[in-house]
Amino acid sequence: MRHLLISLLVAAVAVTATAQGNKADYRVVPLPDRIDGIKGADFRLTEQCLVNYPAGDRNMERNAAMLSQYVEEMTGMHLSTRPTVNTKDRTGNISLIIDPKVNGDEAYSILVTPKGVEISGKTAAGVFFGIQALRKSLPVGTAQAINLPAAQLVSNPRFGYRGMHLDCSRHFFSVATVKRYLDIMALHGMNRLHWHLTDDQGWRVEIKKYPRLAEVGGWRNGTTLGHNSPVNDGIRYGGYYTQEEIRDIVRYAADRYITIIPEIDMPGHMLGALAAYPELGCTGGPYEVWGKWGVTDDILCVGKDHTLQFVKDVLDEVMQLFPGEYIHIGGDESPRVRWQECPLCQQRIRDLGIKSEGKKSAEALLQGWFTTQIQDYLAAHGRRIIGWDELLGCDVDPSATIMSWRGAEPGAEGAKLGHDVVMTPVGPLYFDYYQTSSTWNEPTAFGGCNTLEKVYNFEPVAEDLPADKRHHILGAQANLWTEYVTCEPQVQYQVLPRMAALAEVQWIQPEAKDYQDFKTRLTRLVDIYKLYHWTYRAKSLVEEDEEK
Ligand code: TNX
Numbered sequence: 001m002r003h004l005l006i007s008l009l010v011a012a013v014a015v016t017a018t019a020q021g022n023k024a025d026y027r028v029v030p031l032p033d034r035i036d037g038i039k040g041a042d043f044r045l046t047e048q049c050l051v052n053y054p055a056g057d058r059n060m061e062r063n064a065a066m067l068s069q070y071v072e073e074m075t076g077m078h079l080s081t082r083p084t085v086n087t088k089d090r091t092g093n094i095s096l097i098i099d100p101k102v103n104g105d106e107a108y109s110i111l112v113t114p115k116g117v118e119i120s121g122k123t124a125a126g127v128f129f130g131i132q133a134l135r136k137s138l139p140v141g142t143a144q145a146i147n148l149p150a151a152q153l154v155s156n157p158r159f160g161y162r163g164m165h166l167d168c169s170r171h172f173f174s175v176a177t178v179k180r181y182l183d184i185m186a187l188h189g190m191n192r193l194h195w196h197l198t199d200d201q202g203w204r205v206e207i208k209k210y211p212r213l214a215e216v217g218g219w220r221n222g223t224t225l226g227h228n229s230p231v232n233d234g235i236r237y238g239g240y241y242t243q244e245e246i247r248d249i250v251r252y253a254a255d256r257y258i259t260i261i262p263e264i265d266m267p268g269h270m271l272g273a274l275a276a277y278p279e280l281g282c283t284g285g286p287y288e289v290w291g292k293w294g295v296t297d298d299i300l301c302v303g304k305d306h307t308l309q310f311v312k313d314v315l316d317e318v319m320q321l322f323p324g325e326y327i328h329i330g331g332d333e334s335p336r337v338r339w340q341e342c343p344l345c346q347q348r349i350r351d352l353g354i355k356s357e358g359k360k361s362a363e364a365l366l367q368g369w370f371t372t373q374i375q376d377y378l379a380a381h382g383r384r385i386i387g388w389d390e391l392l393g394c395d396v397d398p399s400a401t402i403m404s405w406r407g408a409e410p411g412a413e414g415a416k417l418g419h420d421v422v423m424t425p426v427g428p429l430y431f432d433y434y435q436t437s438s439t440w441n442e443p444t445a446f447g448g449c450n451t452l453e454k455v456y457n458f459e460p461v462a463e464d465l466p467a468d469k470r471h472h473i474l475g476a477q478a479n480l481w482t483e484y485v486t487c488e489p490q491v492q493y494q495v496l497p498r499m500a501a502l503a504e505v506q507w508i509q510p511e512a513k514d515y516q517d518f519k520t521r522l523t524r525l526v527d528i529y530k531l532y533h534w535t536y537r538a539k540s541l542v543e544e545d546e547e548k
């Protein structure tokens with residue numbers, strides 16, 4: 001009897017859970033611009049529904065396959081995909097549609113009526129973001145049917161540049177890890193991966209013309225423990241991506257409408273290359289791939305023509321691998337002490353007639369000259385450069401896009417000078433920083449404190465930026481530097497759930513933002529993190545940090 005009662009009780013709870021759980025909820029992260037209810041019954045999503053896509057459109061075919069895969073992962077229901085030419089096939093099904101009337105290149109519109117679901121975009125990318133929204137509105141858990149309330153959703157991302165960065169130099173991450181990072185970005189509606197591939201601690205991209213870059217520059221003999229302690233683990237560490245692997249990753253990203261922006265950091269952060277080819281430095285070495293963190297004085301010698309040729313050769317191969325418009329050429333943290341003492345660099349300064357101007361030293365302007373050479377070279381190949389905000393101190397051409405990292409002010413300054421700008425200020429967009437002020441039980445991080453709430457409340461466009469300069473703010477990006485990030489679960493922990501907060505910064509209008517409301521919606525997004533066994537900081541969902 002007692003057993004029967006308990007089983008009945010369990011059954012009753014299970015039934016209620018399914019009844020509640022089997023309804024879609026369109027209040028996802030990022031929140032759509034509009035969710036308008038429509039009169040009429042719910043649409044019932046079952047395994048009988050097909051995913052229609054326009055016949056002959058390869059991108060839409062892939063979109064359909066991905067939607068089908070997502071639904072299966074989330075609910076266990078398998079939906080078949082079908083190429084269609086006829087609009088009457090839409091009844092009872094989900095249809096993916098290219099519709100030039102949708103307002104915005106990456107915007108989506110979702111129409112749910114009792115008769116079917118239509119996900120429309122002006123482009124296949126827009127449809128893909130609509131697919132993500134629909135996917136996120138589904139409850140996680142095995143189901144035979146899900147009710148989708150009749151409604152019309154529309155959303156158009158506020159910014160065109162919605163980025164995440166990943167440093168694969170300080171620590172090296174496998175192809176599978178990078179692909180999962182791209183999957184996480186896709187779930188959050190992001191479209192740019194800034195991939196930091198070279199630095200003092202390791203060169204991570206195969207360059208055929210200079211094989212020692214990866215073979216020698218890709219490996220260090222040990223790594224300091226903690227924040228530059230005197231203890232080095234003495235363990236040889238490294239790795240690199242072959243060109244074939246890079247192509248595979250670029251394709252994987254493109255399938256998710258993510259453009260990869262590779263960063264080859266120059267003229268500083270180059271010890272990996274100097275260890276491989278010491279003639280590229282001012283002193284000639286010997287150099288070692290660094291087992292410490294920070295900024296080294298050893299940088300490229302730009303007094304030698306050979307160095308310029310080397311950089312161009314490397315960029316030739318990089319351009320072959322990465323079809324996107326932008327190449328990130330770094331430019332940050334480049335001490336000029338070697339240049340001050342290097343006869344060849346000083347000769348270059350004289351030959352070019354460079355003179356210091358006010359606060360700008362001759363060596364700073366030499367970096368500007370070097371950057372311009374590279375910028376012109378890339379421009380001749382139809383590419384544009386992005387660089388860190390240090391470039392503002394080197395008189396570079398306004399056609400260079402600036403990444404504002406030392407706070408938000410350099411970004412505003414750059415925009416006023418006519419540069420396009422991506423906002424990625426240390427506070428709050430450095431995801432290598434702690435996400436709480438009480439760090440005792442946290443994995444070691446760089447320092448600082450960028451809480452979920454701080455990220456959520458970030459506003460990329462400075463209030464006092466003149467109206468005619470505002471269009472220069474292309475968007476925002478969070479950076480994951482990996483000095484202290486050693487494995488994939490830690491990569492995920494640092495970015496989740498802060499990426500969700502960033503996604504709302506990138507997608508929705510400031511007046512639509514509401515942190516408390518975001519947090520209630522976030523719990524359902526986290527159900528998806530759990531489904532995929534992604535590591536995330538659970539405490540950020542419940543606790544309020546005193547340091548907001
Ligand atoms: C500064 S951001 C750097 C990186 C470090 C990071 C640590 C930037 C352009 N340079 O080299 O990894 O700080 O937070």
